[in-house]
Amino acid sequence: MLNVEPSSLQRATAQAPHLQEPKVVAKDVSVYYGEKRALFDVSVNIPDRGVMAFIGPSGCGKSTFLRCINRMNDTIPICRVTGKITIENEDIYDPSLDVVQLRARVGMVFQKPNPFPKSIYENVAYGPRIHGLSSSKAELDEIVQKSLERAALWKEVKDRLNDPGTGLSGGQQQRLCIARAVAVNPEVILMDEPCSALDPIATAKIEELIDELKQNFCIIIVTHSMQQAARVSQRTAFFHLGVIVEEGNTEEIFQNPTDKRTQDYITGRFG
Amino acid sequence: MSTPLLAAVVVALGAIGWLLGSWRSKASVGGKVSTLHSRPGYYGAYVLCWTILPAFFLIVLWSAISPMVVSNMVSSRLPQNVQDGVTQARSLTTSAINTIERGLATLSAEDLEKAAQPNTDVKALLLSKGAPLAINPEPYAVNAALFQLQAKRSSQLLLTISAIGLALLCLGFALFQVGPKLRSRNAVERVALAGLFACSMVAILTTLGIVLSMLFESIHFFGIVPIQDFLFGTVWDPRFSAAGSSGEAGGQFGLLPLLWGTLYISFVALLVAVPVGLFSAVYMSEYASGSVRLMTKPLLEILAGIPTIVYGFFALITFGPLLRDLGAHVGLSISATSVLTAGLIMGVMLIPFVSSLSDDIINAVPQSLREGSYGLGATQSETIKRVILPAALPGIVGAILLAASRAIGETMIVVLAAGIAPNLTLNPFEPVTTITVKIVSQLTGDLEFNSPQTLVAFALGLTLFVFTLALNIYALYIVRKYREQYE
Ligand SMILES: Nc1ncnc2c1ncn2[C@@H]1O[C@H](COP(=O)(O)OP(=O)(O)OP(=O)(O)O)[C@@H](O)[C@H]1O
Ligand SMILES: [Mg+2]
Numbered sequence: 009m010l011n012v013e014p015s016s017l018q019r020a021t022a023q024a025p026h027l028q029e030p031k032v033v034a035k036d037v038s039v040y041y042g043e044k045r046a047l048f049d050v051s052v053n054i055p056d057r058g059v060m061a062f063i064g065p066s067g068c069g070k071s072t073f074l075r076c077i078n079r080m081n082d083t084i085p086i087c088r089v090t091g092k093i094t095i096e097n098e099d100i101y102d103p104s105l106d107v108v109q110l111r112a113r114v115g116m117v118f119q120k121p122n123p124f125p126k127s128i129y130e131n132v133a134y135g136p137r138i139h140g141l142s143s144s145k146a147e148l149d150e151i152v153q154k155s156l157e158r159a160a161l162w163k164e165v166k167d168r169l170n171d172p173g174t175g176l177s178g179g180q181q182q183r184l185c186i187a188r189a190v191a192v193n194p195e196v197i198l199m200d201e202p203c204s205a206l207d208p209i210a211t212a213k214i215e216e217l218i219d220e221l222k223q224n225f226c227i228i229i230v231t232h233s234m235q236q237a238a239r240v241s242q243r244t245a246f247f248h249l250g251v252i253v254e255e256g257n258t259e260e261i262f263q264n265p266t267d268k269r270t271q272d273y274i275t276g277r278f279g
Numbered sequence: 280m281s282t283p284l285l286a287a288v289v290v291a292l293g294a295i296g297w298l299l300g301s302w303r304s305k306a307s308v309g310g311k312v313s314t315l316h317s318r319p320g321y322y323g324a325y326v327l328c329w330t331i332l333p334a335f336f337l338i339v340l341w342s343a344i345s346p347m348v349v350s351n352m353v354s355s356r357l358p359q360n361v362q363d364g365v366t367q368a369r370s371l372t373t374s375a376i377n378t379i380e381r382g383l384a385t386l387s388a389e390d391l392e393k394a395a396q397p398n399t400d401v402k403a404l405l406l407s408k409g410a411p412l413a414i415n416p417e418p419y420a421v422n423a424a425l426f427q428l429q430a431k432r433s434s435q436l437l438l439t440i441s442a443i444g445l446a447l448l449c450l451g452f453a454l455f456q457v458g459p460k461l462r463s464r465n466a467v468e469r470v471a472l473a474g475l476f477a478c479s480m481v482a483i484l485t486t487l488g489i490v491l492s493m494l495f496e497s498i499h500f501f502g503i504v505p506i507q508d509f510l511f512g513t514v515w516d517p518r519f520s521a522a523g524s525s526g527e528a529g530g531q532f533g534l535l536p537l538l539w540g541t542l543y544i545s546f547v548a549l550l551v552a553v554p555v556g557l558f559s560a561v562y563m564s565e566y567a568s569g570s571v572r573l574m575t576k577p578l579l580e581i582l583a584g585i586p587t588i589v590y591g592f593f594a595l596i597t598f599g600p601l602l603r604d605l606g607a608h609v610g611l612s613i614s615a616t617s618v619l620t621a622g623l624i625m626g627v628m629l630i631p632f633v634s635s636l637s638d639d640i641i642n643a644v645p646q647s648l649r650e651g652s653y654g655l656g657a658t659q660s661e662t663i664k665r666v667i668l669p670a671a672l673p674g675i676v677g678a679i680l681l682a683a684s685r686a687i688g689e690t691m692i693v694v695l696a697a698g699i700a701p702n703l704t705l706n707p708f709e710p711v712t713t714i715t716v717k718i719v720s721q722l723t724g725d726l727e728f729n730s731p732q733t734l735v736a737f738a739l740g741l742t743l744f745v746f747t748l749a750l751n752i753y754a755l756y757i758v759r760k761y762r763e764q765y766e
Contacts, residue, residue: 125669138655
């Protein structure tokens, strides 16, 4: 099967995250882009303080599902979502829920780094500022520094916080976006292929960060790298053509997949 | 053969060359077209180019040179006293000769021979043939006209023969070259490239020509009126003086009142156009639903399509009096033509300009930035204020500068709505005048182009040009810089 380091597997098992109360619960979620249906009755429980990985071939609906969790699909006029998603038993599609507050609780790191055309400092301070998380400049400085440290970027940028964020390298930009998301203290962090454009060193740094973040957050990561899913996640869901074919503890999915399609995908026979 | 006919013949030869060229290329490989270096059409075009280009070049060159040669020959045959006369007399003689020649040209060969007899009354002869002359021709003029006619006819004959000969020669030469090895495509493409280059040169050279002529006329003007009096003078009073008089007697040409009027009105216009245009762009690109956008965008664009003269008379007939009456109502004396009238109407004219440019610029802000901001829990207005507008700001500034340069160069609205009084005033209710208005008024009527009163128009035009050019360059610089930001 797949060559997974035993140490990371042991760590994953040790936590036994499925025993916890789930943080995010999706029930029969379907998504339509106009006439076209992209997701078919997807149900999944996502544990708190852990990493859940979504894997699956391109176009199978991973990003679509991820974007349902912070209602980012609302920005697409033709997109329609049915079913129920709750975060801590609160229905996020409830009309009385404020989507702005939801998104403050559910941070997102996009597949392509998208720093604002502002300084590095302003990029990170953006969220805390709009949510009024700091009462003084010193406090804000501290939030910025802490967030950058968590994203393993502080050392590289501490002398040029006023340089534009768009001037950083791709990997640095991605970590800046992570710092930006972390700065608002979300409960859930959605990461859509955060390492797809990164070199192995930057990837390793981000994986380290995810490992650290999962102590406090619920992290959902979409990835095309099987190794990465195995390394960072405790639970994995395999998407195929808009449905979750198989979902479970990561080591089980990778070592004893029950479904033939999962087996084929993770051994590289298709997708 | 007349020159247009000759050109048509050459083109016809070219078409034949095309057919022969492509036929020969196919024949040279026995129909296996794929073994040719280029497609047969290129061989045709190759022969076509060779046939017509040298011949056309010859025709153009000949048409440029031959009149000069002929007129030189004619004037050298005139009596010595005429040749030595003053310029005016010489040009009178030349035009007389030309008139006679035109009359003679209508005669048949037989009559022409008759006219060439020493003691024929040419005037009567021409009259009887239906080509009356207004003058009594001197005999030497008749002789010269006859000679000129002959010379022109032989020149045309020579041109016809040599052009067709050249075309045929080159056709044969090119056709001889046609074969599978000939790189006709490359050659034809070079010719096409030269054609494209020539077209772009036309635009550039025209601009250059206009600028240079403006420059020379302005220099001419500054020879009469010192440049510092023009640039820093505060009084505009050009005083139409009698022809031929010059210098101070001609009046004062202070630019400042006009420049002030121009800038003041443009400022008022931008005060209207920038906020309204910008906010409508924000609404259109960020808030409007698809159907609203579909409706309003074309409507705004129609606003941009209204000719400025229409705005002008709307200002003059409706809006100016309305403002005046409104002012009278609240105890303000607003003149019907004023800074306010012109500025407000011009502002309305600029709204679609600003809004459609800003709309494009705001739409060019990547969706990913919006999502990034929403993803952090920002509201839509926070996203617009803190991410989209700052990101689009340089582009928007560029759009505003472009609008400003349009406002400065705008003519029709201010001609009708700003007034003609060159006032240096801060009061927006008073009439002022602008550079463009004064250019129009200096150049309307019957004038000669060597008095400072008319020449000043060139200096004004140059000033305007320098202003708008500087604004445009700066705006383009900013817009370009902004574009690179996302690439
Ligand atoms: N904005 C959209 N409008 C219309 N259809 C869309 C849109 N976004 C996604 N889709 C469709 O939804 C389906 C799922 O797309 P999604 O982006 O979720 O795939 P994915 O699993 O993230 O793929 P990848 O691994 O390539 O990112 C695809 O068939 C896609 O064509
Ligand atoms: Mg995706």
